Amino acid sequence: MDFYMKWRFPDSAVAVFDDCICRDSVSWNIMIQGHLDHGTLGEGLWWFYKARVAGFEPNNSILVLVIQACRCLGAYYEGLQVHGYIIRSGLWAVHSVQNSVLSMYVDADMECARKLFDEMCERDVISWSVMIGGYVQSAEAFSGLRLFRQMVSGFKNEPDGQSLVSVLKACTNLRDLTMGRMVHGLVIYRGLGCDLFVGNSLIDMYAKCKDTDSAFKVFSEMPQKNKVSWNSALSGLVVNEKYSEALSLLYSMGKGVNEADEITLVNILQICKCFVHPMECKSVHCVILRRAFESNELVLNSLIDGYSKCHLVELAWKLFNDVKKPDVVLWSTMIAGFTLCGRPREAIAVFQEMNQAQEKPNAITIINLLEACSVATELSSSKWAHGIAIRRCLAEEVAVGTAVVDMYAKCGAIEASRKAFDQISRKNIVSWSAMVAAYGMNGLAHEALALVAEMKLGGLQPNAVTTLSVLSACSHGGLVEEGLSFFNSMVQDHGVEPALEHYSCMVDMLARAGELDIAIDLINQMPDNLKATASAWGALLSACRSYGNTELGAGATSRILELEPQNSAGYLLASSMYAAGGLWVESSGTRRLAKERGVKVVAGNSLVHVDNKACKFIAGEKAQSHPRGSEVNIIVKQIHNCMRFDEGNDFLGIFE
Structure with a gap:
């Protein structure tokens, strides 16, 4: 029987068992343990109940296996019966049996598990680990950490790797970086730094608590790494939007023996989305097909999302249509x-x-x-x-x-x-910020400022997004003094340190109002860690074109072309500014430079609503090329006919 069971011929073992005239405890043990060891748990439990009917008294190891089978099968009622038998048979004092029953209750009912745990006269490190892990799995991380403190303080138990993994998971769920660092110290003190599972849990904890430097340090110091280690470090960098570092780590991973799995490929697709790398996205798709990962929902979702973010939406749509x-x-x-x-x-x-x-x-x-x-x-x-x-x-x-x-x-x-x-x-701060931005984009700057005051009365303080929306509203509404006052009081009144976007918005506001000298002074006074972006220099260049300051505009042009050499907007603005000032040589030179650099010019467009439908007209497009172009052309001519210039008046627009 033992031979057949170990060679996975259970039918032959059953035939031998049936031929046995005298069946002792060894015979029953072989049949029960053989089925349970081979994963046929239902059959193993059936043999256990059959043995009990025949008067068989199981030993401790069989009871542990039977309880584990009940736990794996979710057979809670059968587990209760076994628990009752254990108490009646006087085997409850055995630690291995107690811990097995405790593990079963942890999966089914934490209240019963806690009651059982409290009634245990002696608790070893396994008992504590089981309870802590149960609380963490049941989304009761606070209770798990509280029990861990009792374990290491009042009861003087030394935690093992399994308990520390559960505690680190609790710290991860609660985003408790301070407690996580203390547990890390305990890991070092206990000499468990070489434990692969503990190391992976530390990486995951630090990454999800947004301490990527510590996560990478733990990863670098691990003497042994597996796929989980690489994926945890890579995911941590991706989640915290450190895509350049993630790309470097990916290259390091490629040089090793670790073969990318589904999680690795999902992280690679996240990096492709960030840098908008369509060819790399296609390469990942090839790997997915070669390794037959396309049936994985997470991989497929990430691939479709990656193609969309890389502006290959047709490929994304084709993949989507293939899903049943x-x-x-x-x-x-x-x-x-x-x-x-x-x-x-x-x-x-x-x-x-x-x-x-x-x-x-x-x-x-x-x-x-x-x-x-x-x-x-x-x-x-x-x-x-x-x-x-x-x-x-x-x-x-x-x-x-x-x-x-x-x-x-x-x-x-x-x-x-x-x-x-x-x-x-x-309403939260995002809702208020959205409404402030709504007023701003519709030219209602005064209403935007009033809404900020209303928000503060409600107990909410503006954040960086809210303040940026207010400054943008002031810029488009021409409220220069109000905008300057709000900008100067951001730190004191709202506790918001101006960022690069706030400075860019202020430059735009000042430039629109013709305050070019103040705008350039603001750029020069920016903190050392902030450098003016192309959008700020673009706003200044646009104002130089409007106000005829070609000298200052020339300096802004050089900055824009340095920051964004492939963006057509800077070349067009500069050429237009030079042309407005009569500098035709410089204007044509700027356009020639754009052509030499292979810059693709993006045409502007206008959006008008006709019968509640938006119609887009691209600059230079003929009216006949648009489905409703002729209608719009007639309306434009009518508007022109209704406009007249009177001598002595700058402009009178009369629409009858």
Whole structure:
């Protein structure tokens, strides 16, 4: 019987067992343990109950195996029966049996497990580890840490690697970096730094607590690494948006013997998205196909998202169509992908297909749909999307409500935007910032400033995003004095240190108002750790064109072309400035330089609404090339006919 069981011929073992006239405890042990060891747990439990009927008295090792089988099968009722037998048979005092029963209760009922744990006369390190791990798995990390403190203080138990892994997981869930560092010290004190599982848990804890330097240090000092180690370090850098460091680590990983798995490929796709590397994204797709990972939902979602972010939305759509039954995550990813690539109508069409497929959207899906409507800037579609959010009972969620506010603002419906804002029951700082930005983008700078005061009365302090929205509103509304006053009081009144975006916005505001000298002084006075971006120099250059300051504009041009040599906007602005000043040689030279560098000129466009539909007209496009171009052309001629210049008046615009 033992021979057949160990060679995985259970039928032959059963035949020998049936032929046995006298069956002793060894016979029953072989049959029970053989089935349980081979993973046929149901059969093993059946043999155990059959043995009990025959009067067989199991030993400690068999009882441990039977309890583990009940735990793996989720057979809680059968486990209770075994527990009752253990108490009646007087075997409860055996530590291995106690810990096995405790492990079973931890998976089923933490209250019963805690009661059992408290009744145990002697608890070894396994007992403590089981309870701590149970609390962490049950999302009761605080209770797990409290029990760990009792373990190492009051009861003088030395934790092992398993208990420390559970404690580090609790620190990770709570984002408790201080406690995590203390546990790290205990790991070093106990000499467990070479434990692979402990090392991987330390990397994960530091990474998710946003201490990537410590995570990488632990990773570097590990004497032995496996795939989990590499993936934990790589994921930590990606999650904390340190993509350049993640790329360097990826190259190091490629030189080793570690072969990329699904988690590695997902992280690589995240890096491809960040740097917008379409060819690398295709290379990862090839690896996915070679290793047959395309059936993995996480990998497939990441690949479709990666193609979308790399502006290869057609490939993403082809992959999506090959999926037999896409889930809500895939639908949401595809909607977001079309929106990102400037194809909002296709994004809305995908949502309509999702409805036809009777797939229930979640909050992320609705937010992506609202974003698509805001890009399309069609008020009718926006109202339709808002209605869907209401019917799905998702409009009350703060994230969805904030997206509605932003959508209406981008459609120019500021009253609808304010109404949606007022309907958000629990507004957070993001909601307030969105409404401030809504007023700003619609030219209502005074209302934006008033809303900040209203927000402060409600007990919320503006953050960096809110203050940036206020400065942008002042810039577009021409409120220079108010903008300067707000900027100078940011640190004192709001506790916000001006960042690069705030300085760029201030330069734009001053340049629009013709305060070019003050704008250039502000750029020169920026802190050493901040350098003016191309957008700031671009705002200054645009103002130099408007106010005829070619000398200052020439300096701004050199900075822009240095920072963004492949962006056509700087060349066009500079050429236009030189032409306005009569410097035709410099103007043509700038255009020639752009041509020599192979800069692709992106034409400007105008967006007008006709019958609640947005129509885009590209600069230089003939009216006949647009479906409704002839109608717009007639309207433009009528407007021109209604405009007249009177001598003595700068301009009178009369629309009859």
